[in-house]
Amino acid sequence: MNRTADYVIIGGGISGAAIGYFLLKNGAKNVVILERNYLTAGATGRCGAGIRQQWGSEMNCLLTQFSCNFFENAEEELGYPEGIEFHQGGYMLLVSNEDELAQTKKNIALQNSLGIESQLLDVNQAKVLTPILDTGNILAAAYHSKDGHLNPFKTTQAFADAFIRMGGNIYTNTAVHGLKTENGRICGVDTSQGHIATDCVINTAGGHTNIIAALVGEEIPIYAERHNILVTEPVEPILSTMVMSLSLNFYCQQVPHGSFVMGRSCTNQPRDLRVTADSSFPENMAATVVKIMPALKNIRMLRQWAGLYDMSPDKHPIYDRFPNVEGFYVAAGFSGHGFMLGPATGQIMAEQILGLEPTLPWNRLGLSRFETGEMILESSVV
């Protein structure tokens, strides 16, 4: 194991792997990623892995636009011939009431102004793109053909493989027990495999971010909330679009392998880092999805699981340095879309840490916004 490193990244999900890759790509050397379990063991490996550029805030539009462009060329850029299963079958947001329709029209106008070619579909157009839809439940749908979904395991592995090829080191099954500081500056990490001396640590531990931060008495305003998800047996392709609705509270996709993956927000979810199964989730999920896509009623559910959303007050990520500890950075608060933001997270953190010219307006995504009240509001999260 490395005894010294220039940069130590804590967390082996998409964010950690992407930050490691972009650091090396931008000239950094001697970068280490620490993961207490295996790569993607946390939120990344548990997520729905939808990719969309249809948001209600300019910031999320810009971040996901960057990520989506990256994913389109990721197999070549990262050199991963096995493929990351990026299925750009379009992303359809169903609209079921008048208020939502008005908001959706505003969102589409914003997206179009940023070069995202989303559009409003009437129910007949929606039915053409998603034939299994029961349009009795909806008024309209927002749609963008370049959105879709991809395989979170393979995408993270692609970043990790590229990172290792470029000289980075990944230590899995390696837990962080302590952070060492000296005169208000980070100077080392204590792990289950020994000590690493470093003067830069990046905390991207998802739902566990504040546990790592607490090792040096820091805390950021996020909390981890359990979200549930289920998967069915694989069947022939019948759903190309990723379908989601805020008002009907669900998302559902058919992965290239044939399985359906679906989730919804449930009330009264624990915020204590538990990822146990919620027994009421499968029936509510099934009832929701069967009503909207009745053809799914004969497909069998195989498994349910849960993961953590690291929720920030304005549902936008936090990219910053901890105020009281020099050399200690954080990328967290992804609020349920950290996977699709992965490439943007990597780019932004590399720019921030290496002092590069910003390609994305990350100066507005720092911790100070929660004190000044300059938060960015986002309505479109399931």
Added chain:
Amino acid sequence: MLEKTGVPTPEQVDSIFPTEERLSQGPIAIIECFQPIPCDPCATSCPQGAIAPFMDINDLPIINNKKCNGCGICIMKCPGLAIIVLDMTYSETQALIRLPYEFSPLPQIGEIVLALDRSGAKVAEAEVIRVTKGKPPIISIAVDKALVKTLRNIRPQPSEAAILCRCSDLNTDDIREFIAQGHTTVDAIKRLSRLGMGPCQGRTCTPLIIRELATVLSKPVESFQPGTYRPVVKSIKLGELAEYTE
């Protein structure tokens, strides 16, 4: 013999086998059809009119060796898989046999397969020269000229790899490749391979994969954790689940 084993006698084979002279002129179909049954697609499908029209549907096919150009269309038409095309002019030492092959997966061009006789016994090895997709697919193999009366089927070389995960079709070779790449726990292999993600949800394959990990890494079986078991215990239709909310 034919009635009991499905394998014709050498005399029966000789009775329909083309002459040396005809064989030296290029490819020709050989129809090993010895039982009068009501079946005539070979005769009606030949674009050369090389198979004499049947007077009775139970007639046996008779090839006109002058008209047959070895095109092979009749191979796909014969429901009994009784037709091959033999080309003795393929090379100095080897002949080309085109035969129907109904198994999946299809062999690759260049693959060395086992060449079988009519009873299915292994006789030699042969190189796959061409794979023509169709119903059924036609495989062209290059074989020793001395064996053209014997070889009538192929099978892939036996793999020593044993199936570990039936749902996701993974064998010991696949798993060893993941282990060699540094993925050394059940969960780490699962996320990239779909091992244990199918209908059995790891109930069948988990003990097998742990044993494989233990063998390859020379560690005790007890040192490996199975993946997390999660609901549902048994797969259930979404429609049935949905009824619980009403």
